Amino acid sequence: MERKQPLSGKVRLTEVAQLAGVSPITASRFFRNPNALSAGKRERVESAAKELGYVPNLAARALASHRSEVIGVLIPSLTNNVFADMLRGVYDASDGGRYSVQLANTRYSNFQEERLLRIFHGQKPAGLIVTGINQTPESRAVMRNMNCPIVQVMEIGPEPIDMMVGFSHSDAAFAAVSHLIERGYTRIGFVGARMDPRGQRRFDGYRDAMKAASLFNQRYVITTLSPSTVPLGGILLSDLVTKAPDIDAVFCINDDIALGVLFECQRRQIAVPEQLAIVGFNDLEFMGSAVPSLTSVRTNRYEMGRKAIEMLTAAMDGHPPQERVVDLGFEIMARGSSLPRRT
Amino acid sequence: MERKQPLSGKVRLTEVAQLAGVSPITASRFFRNPNALSAGKRERVESAAKELGYVPNLAARALASHRSEVIGVLIPSLTNNVFADMLRGVYDASDGGRYSVQLANTRYSNFQEERLLRIFHGQKPAGLIVTGINQTPESRAVMRNMNCPIVQVMEIGPEPIDMMVGFSHSDAAFAAVSHLIERGYTRIGFVGARMDPRGQRRFDGYRDAMKAASLFNQRYVITTLSPSTVPLGGILLSDLVTKAPDIDAVFCINDDIALGVLFECQRRQIAVPEQLAIVGFNDLEFMGSAVPSLTSVRTNRYEMGRKAIEMLTAAMDGHPPQERVVDLGFEIMARGSSLPRRT
DNA sequence: TGCCCAAATGACACCGCTACCATTTTTTGA
DNA sequence: TCAAAAAATGGTAGCGGTGTCATTTGGGCA
The missing domain is CATH 3.40.50.2300 (Response regulator)
Structure with a gap:
């Protein structure tokens, strides 16, 4: 007696071809380019495949x-x-x-x-x-x-x-920093973590925008190679305000860092944005919910x-x-x- | 006609075997069960494979x-x-x-x-x-x-x-709610979104803990099938405080909701935890950074x-x-x- | 009607590897 | 010491499809 294997597919292309009364290669064509077959054979192969529950063997296909x-x-x-x-x-x-x-x-x-x-x-x-x-x-x-x-x-x-x-990450960062400058901020910090190539280019955008407005100052920059996390944002802000207490805004390399910065401001009772403006990057969903809501750069x-x-x-x-x-x-x-x- | 493709550097197992001076099948064994080879051949095959930069063809392997x-x-x-x-x-x-x-x-x-x-x-x-x-x-x-x-x-x-x-999600939720009860909170709300099977069981844990302390009240529960997001946490809290202004704590189905709840509290000037305690679920990295830091259930x-x-x-x-x-x-x-x- | 070209179909070999079994070599134990 | 068992190695035959032709079929057009 025959053991039925409804799902494990002992059905090969040859079986389909046999049932349809065509050669295996013609059946093969049906699956790759149905229009190459005449209407009659196309239908026969199609129904044969369906009847047998044919599932192509991807490994064989890839190999051949x-x-x-x-x-x-x-x-x-x-x-x-x-x-x-x-x-x-x-x-x-x-x-x-x-x-x-x-x-x-x-x-x-x-x-x-x-x-x-x-x-x-x-x-x-x-x-x-x-x-x-x-x-x-x-x-x-x-x-x-x-x-x-x-x-x-x-x-x-x-x-x-x-x-x-x-x-362009540098263009986006340039625009974000320009936004801060337009809004009247001048001592704008950069808070960066991970500093992968895209982070690097965001820094470039920041630097170019600051230089274009003659506001660039290396003191305002703090970066690390550590992966960026929310807690790290807080730590970096702490370091930055120690190093440069006069900053009035920060551009954060991403939203996680920005959130960490916001929390650190809340902890230190730094008023946002009155004492320190914050801009993030990526516009994750929580940015609009924070208090105050956090400015960011939406990317698609x-x-x-x-x-x-x-x-x-x-x-x-x-x-x-x-x-x-x-x-x-x-x-x-x-x-x-x-x-x-x-x- | 030759069918050989001029695919650059096509190294097959045969080439490796040839260089190593063994049969293809022996080389094949090296990759599946190195211990089946004698030490000498094992080394020869290994270095031959490395020298030629051999990459096995997974399709052929799967097919055979x-x-x-x-x-x-x-x-x-x-x-x-x-x-x-x-x-x-x-x-x-x-x-x-x-x-x-x-x-x-x-x-x-x-x-x-x-x-x-x-x-x-x-x-x-x-x-x-x-x-x-x-x-x-x-x-x-x-x-x-x-x-x-x-x-x-x-x-x-x-x-x-x-x-x-x-x-066990229900045990974890039970423990989280018991924690709130031990800390003296009695009118504890449940804020749930998505409500997938695991969310459902977290609710079960909440309900059981509340019932065990004779504190359960359907009024304290608010749920939705929408995917959970930070903004949604804020919306749900708004609804909940309208419906049950007397709550003194909320257990949130996850940390995103909890963060949204915290932000909404900040927005409404609800003191956390004095007026409303918050507990989340999963212990995402931002929970410890928030102000105040947010209690959660760490899961591995x-x-x-x-x-x-x-x-x-x-x-x-x-x-x-x-x-x-x-x-x-x-x-x-x-x-x-x-x-x-x-x- | 006959010719030619394109579309449709088929034959065959082979993709690169491993299962299976046969064979050779080494180890073991009495 | 030698046979038997175990370990190591090799030969053969596909796995299930598709590329590359060659061949057949069908239709348009002079």
């Missing part, structure tokens, strides 16, 4: 075709909300499609990134999403070898490997993920997008923590 | 061996920090090992969960991690069919499908992910753990927002 249907995604951190938001866009946009997402975590290490890229290279992915624009020459070499569309996300810059979706992280997948799938399907670099921009969300300074 | 080296992970949300923390543990523990992680997002939908399980089923994963204990009978049936070790994470309960790592989310992978790999390697249900417990982190009530 020299390509998988995997989109590799490299991000530096899973903890950071910013990447989680982007990932959500990636998963939402790829959901239901034929490509599956394979995630890998570089932990902000170029060495890890290179290693992971080599692994992906071995899998022959259909597409690749990498974070940022600061890949090592070796990483770039591996990617150029990979023979699949690639999108760099989170930021844009010159010399895309293939495609890009993001925004979810859209970045979506757009990256859209560009990738378009390219994989043979329609590479016209615009290879997409700027999703940013928006200054002016709130209570940066009200115009009272003179 | 009838099993993939993929661990499927099903989580309900990418936005929620709680799952991101667990995932970090998963990725950290599986990093460098032979298994790769395949993530899928159920979006809190049983239907999606079922669908994704069927897809995983077709890929013959080496192991599976699913969130929670509320799978539908259909989902459980698919999993039982899957013939691989399975770990349910985030909570524990009766009737594990295979293995479990987590803690990162450890959950790690442990799940450890149990899975142990089982896959033929050493199923003795304890099939692991309770990682919780800890009440008593802070400023729940100081003993002044009488």
Whole structure:
């Protein structure tokens, strides 16, 4: 007696072809390019596949075709909300499609990134999403070898490997600091943690804006390489007010730091924004709820993920997008923590 | 015609074996079970692989061996920090090992969960991690069919499908509310959002603790099915104080809600904890930094992910753990927002 | 009607690795 | 010392699809 395996799929393409009365290769074509079959065979194969509950063996397909249907995604951190938001866009946009997402975590290490890229290279992915624009020459070499569309996300810059979706972190930071200057603040501090390449460029934007207004002063700057957390924001503010008690505003490298700064101000009874204005970066959901509500720079992280997948799938399907670099921009969300300074 | 692709540097197992002076099958064994080789050949194969930069072709391996080296992970949300923390543990523990992680997002939908399980089923994963204990009978049936070790994470309960790592959400909530009662609070509200199965059980813990002290009052409860966010915490508190102005404490279903509640208190000039004590759940990093610092229930989310992978790999390697249900417990982190009530 | 070209279909080999079993070498023990 | 058992190694045959042709079929047009 025959043991039925309704889900484990002992059904191969050959069985489908047999039932449909065609050759295996024709059945194979049905799944890759249905329009290549005549209407009659198309229907026969379709119903045969359905009847048998055929599930293609992806490993066999990948082996024979020299390509998988995997989109590799490299991000530096899973903890950071910013990447989680982007990932959500990636998963939402790829959901239901034929490509599956394979995630890998570089932990902000170029060495890890290179290693992971080599692994992906071995899998022959259909597409690749990498974070940022600061890949090592070796990483770039591996990617150029990979023979699949690639999108760099989170930021844009010159010399895309293939495609890009993001925004200019330095422009965004420049705009945020300019906002503070317009509002009448002059002794504006910079509070930075992690200082990854994007953080670095936010600092550049801060510095340029300050220099443009002849307000730059190294004393106002405090940074650390430690991962940014809310508690760290408090610690850094403490250090900064010790070092530069005259500051009247701070631009924080991200919202976690900004929240830590706000809490530290509450603890020290520093009035926000009367004694110290605060501006964050990313506009996480809590920024609008804080007391006072915190000014931040909105970035379209979810859209970045979506757009990256859209560009990738378009390219994989043979329609590479016209615009290879997409700027999703940013928006200054002016709130209570940066009200115009009272003179 | 030659079918060979000019794919640069295509190193196959055969090349490695040739350089090492062994047969391909021996080289193959090196990667699966190095101890099966004699010391001399083991070293030769190892250095040959390194020299050529060999990367195994996973598709070929999966096809030939009838099993993939993929661990499927099903989580309900990418936005929620709680799952991101667990995932970090998963990725950290599986990093460098032979298994790769395949993530899928159920979006809190049983239907999606079922669908994704069927897809995983077709890929013959080496192991599976699913969130929670509320799978539908259909989902459980698919999993039982899957013939691989399975770990349910985030909570524990009766009737594990295979293995479990987590803690009791109702016990944790019970302890948190008991903490408030011990500190002298009596009119304790419950602020809940999303109300997924785990949220539901936290409510159960709250209700049981209140009933045990004869303090339960439906008026003190406010819940919504909307996803929990910081702003929502503020809105819900507003509703609650309107409905029950006499409350002297709130137990929040998670820390995001708790933060929103704190901000709303600051906005309304409600003194914390003098007029209203606050307790959250999960102990996210910002809880200790807030002003006042916020009491919460620490849960070992990162450890959950790690442990799940450890149990899975142990089982896959033929050493199923003795304890099939692991309770990682919780800890009440008593802070400023729940100081003993002044009488 | 006949010719030609494009569309539809099929034959065959092979992708890179491992299961299975056969064979050789080494170790063990009486 | 030598046979038997164990360990190490190798040969063969696919796993389940698809690339690359070659071949058949069908339709348009002079």
